[in-house]
Amino acid sequence: MIRVWGRKTSSNVQALMWCIGELGLEYERFDIGHKYGGNDTPEFLAMNPNGTVPVIRDGEGQPLWETGAILRYLAEKYGAGEFWPKDGERRAQIDKWTEWAKIGVAMNFTAPVFWMVVRTAAKDQDLQALEKSLQNLNKKLVIAEAQIAQQGYLAGNAFSLADIQFGHSLFRYFDIAIERPSYPAIEQYYQKLTQRPAFAEHVMVSYDELRVV
Numbered sequence: 001m002i003r004v005w006g007r008k009t010s011s012n013v014q015a016l017m018w019c020i021g022e023l024g025l026e027y028e029r030f031d032i033g034h035k036y037g038g039n040d041t042p043e044f045l046a047m048n049p050n051g052t053v054p055v056i057r058d059g060e061g062q063p064l065w066e067t068g069a070i071l072r073y074l075a076e077k078y079g080a081g082e083f084w085p086k087d088g089e090r091r092a093q094i095d096k097w098t099e100w101a102k103i104g105v106a107m108n109f110t111a112p113v114f115w116m117v118v119r120t121a122a123k124d125q126d127l128q129a130l131e132k133s134l135q136n137l138n139k140k141l142v143i144a145e146a147q148i149a150q151q152g153y154l155a156g157n158a159f160s161l162a163d164i165q166f167g168h169s170l171f172r173y174f175d176i177a178i179e180r181p182s183y184p185a186i187e188q189y190y191q192k193l194t195q196r197p198a199f200a201e202h203v204m205v206s207y208d209e210l211r212v213v
């Protein structure tokens with residue numbers, strides 16, 4: 001049994017929970033962080049001195065934090081086939097896109113765009129900064145568009161860990177009030193993701209509790 005500490009509205013928790021769902025793992029999740037609190041207690045900080053979510057424990061294993069590390073751990077232990085190949089060279093290609101999706105896409109989206117639009121009061125929104133952030137994000141989405149148009153998925157022609165690290169941002173990307181260039185391949189890919197039960201359950205989650213009005 002895997003225990004997960006982290007509220008379901010955290011984007012990192014969503015990526016992790018989507019992965020757990022895809023792998024069909026048993027889990028127990030505790031709402032921790034943001035309005036739920038609980039991430040500044042001595043017990044929580046003993047598991048993760050950063051006070052951030054998610055944190056997991058697999059059975060009686062040591063606490064694990066950093067979403068990228070958790071995803072790789074789960075993929076290595078429970079994944080199969082193209083999701084996280086055993087072959088080192090093939091895996092490195094998927095890992096490359098997984099890392100890129102976190103650093104290039106999620107980090108250019110979550111704080112600079114999603115937070116600015118949803119978690120910042122209208123009077124405090126910096127529209128010039130938002131415009132610049134969208135330009136940065138779009139430079140990456142153009143790359144994803146070409147890759148997905150050619151291959152079907154982010155790291156090849158099959159669903160892999162890279163799609164979890166990339167695709168978990170897309171529900172919010174397509175849902176919030178921003179200007180979006182046309183990305184036909186990403187849009188089609190996103191529609192395909194919404195058909196995956198674990199994506200619908202763990203990623204397509206209301207973010208109303210995060211809104212600052």
Ligand SMILES: N[C@@H](CCC(=O)N[C@@H](CS)C(=O)NCC(=O)O)C(=O)O
Nearest residue numbers: 010011012033034052053054066067
């Ligand atoms: N680099 C860390 C970042 C973790 C992080 O910043 N988590 C956010 C939620 S996405 C958090 O804990 N925020 C504080 C809170 O929810 O109270 C990771 O990838 O896991």
